[in-house]
Amino acid sequence: MPLKIIIDDKAGPCGGVKRVIRLTEQNLAAGYKTVSLGAVIHNEVEISRLRDLGMAEVDHSVLDKGGNGGEPQRVVIRAHGEAPEVFERAKERGLNVVDGTCPVVTRSQRYAQKYHEQGYQVVVVGKPKHAEVIGILGYCDNEAKVVHEEADVAELEPDRPTYVLAQTTISDEMWNSMLAAIQDRVSDVTSRNTICAFVADRENELRTFARSCDAIIFVGGKNSSNTHVMYDVCQSVNPRSYWIETAKEVEASWLDGIESVGISGSASTPQWLLEVVGEALARRFTERVAAAT
Numbered sequence: 001m002p003l004k005i006i007i008d009d010k011a012g013p014c015g016g017v018k019r020v021i022r023l024t025e026q027n028l029a030a031g032y033k034t035v036s037l038g039a040v041i042h043n044e045v046e047i048s049r050l051r052d053l054g055m056a057e058v059d060h061s062v063l064d065k066g067g068n069g070g071e072p073q074r075v076v077i078r079a080h081g082e083a084p085e086v087f088e089r090a091k092e093r094g095l096n097v098v099d100g101t102c103p104v105v106t107r108s109q110r111y112a113q114k115y116h117e118q119g120y121q122v123v124v125v126g127k128p129k130h131a132e133v134i135g136i137l138g139y140c141d142n143e144a145k146v147v148h149e150e151a152d153v154a155e156l157e158p159d160r161p162t163y164v165l166a167q168t169t170i171s172d173e174m175w176n177s178m179l180a181a182i183q184d185r186v187s188d189v190t191s192r193n194t195i196c197a198f199v200a201d202r203e204n205e206l207r208t209f210a211r212s213c214d215a216i217i218f219v220g221g222k223n224s225s226n227t228h229v230m231y232d233v234c235q236s237v238n239p240r241s242y243w244i245e246t247a248k249e250v251e252a253s254w255l256d257g258i259e260s261v262g263i264s265g266s267a268s269t270p271q272w273l274l275e276v277v278g279e280a281l282a283r284r285f286t287e288r289v290a291a292a293t
């Protein structure tokens with residue numbers, strides 16, 4: 001029985017990831033010594049391709065005099081964004097900043113800043129150490145609260161007008177459950193679901209795709225929030241879901257007893273990588289058939 005390999009035609013990077021990659025490539029092509037402040041996206045394979053084009057990665061010490069990275073000509077801010085203080089320090093250092101902040105994240109930063117300035121208790125539902133969340137806190141003088149699990153809700157001031165927003169890549173399920181817990185504790189809550197529409201739409205499309213195949217190979221960075229959420233979506237409807245970062249991790253035993261395998265990826269997984277994984281799967285399947293005959 002031949003194996004049907006289906007690449008999810010709705011997969012591929014989101015607009016924010018495409019944009020920051022394009023900005024990085026443009027600066028490299030123009031011959032600038034270009035560095036990204038932190039991992040430019042959560043996908044090692046794509047980062048490695050950009051490294052081959054000349055991109056380097058630096059940490060925040062580049063903002064200090066004598067910090068790492070020497071004297072880059074361009075510093076790329078990733079799609080997650082940064083706190084305003086980072087832009088100010090870069091300016092003081094005379095660094096040329098290429099702002100790759102995703103416009104969807106910029107919108108969340110603006111909402112958080114506006115309500116913080118009006119005296120609200122600002123609450124971000126998401127991961128406290130996620131770069132996007134850290135950036136948003138910077139727009140609230142680092143006074144906003146982060147809710148990641150129900151226990152965090154007990155830290156909120158119950159009698160203060162409160163504005164709640166979401167890290168763009170959390171699941172709808174997490175948003176709904178945390179918002180309900182916050183509403184139970186705090187009397188005056190204004191909320192805005194700032195989950196990225198791309199992520200929300202992808203969840204539904206992916207659920208349908210994962211149901212339609214016997215097994216799913218999900219491709220994405222192990223440190224990517226969006227990949228975690230999307231992989232969980234696959235697993236919830238198809239227990240034969242496997243998460244890989246590179247084509248090398250494909251295992252022939254995953255193909256046992258199945259007629260179709262779907263390949264999909266997260267918001268930071270390039271489409272070309274899905275094609276490479278598809279080719280690796282086809283090779284594994286051919287080797288397996290040859291070994292069995």
Ligand code: SF4
Pocket residue numbers: 014015016017079080102103104105168169196197198199226267
């Ligand atoms: S997932 Fe959404 S918010 Fe995040 S970078 Fe992509 S488009 Fe922007």
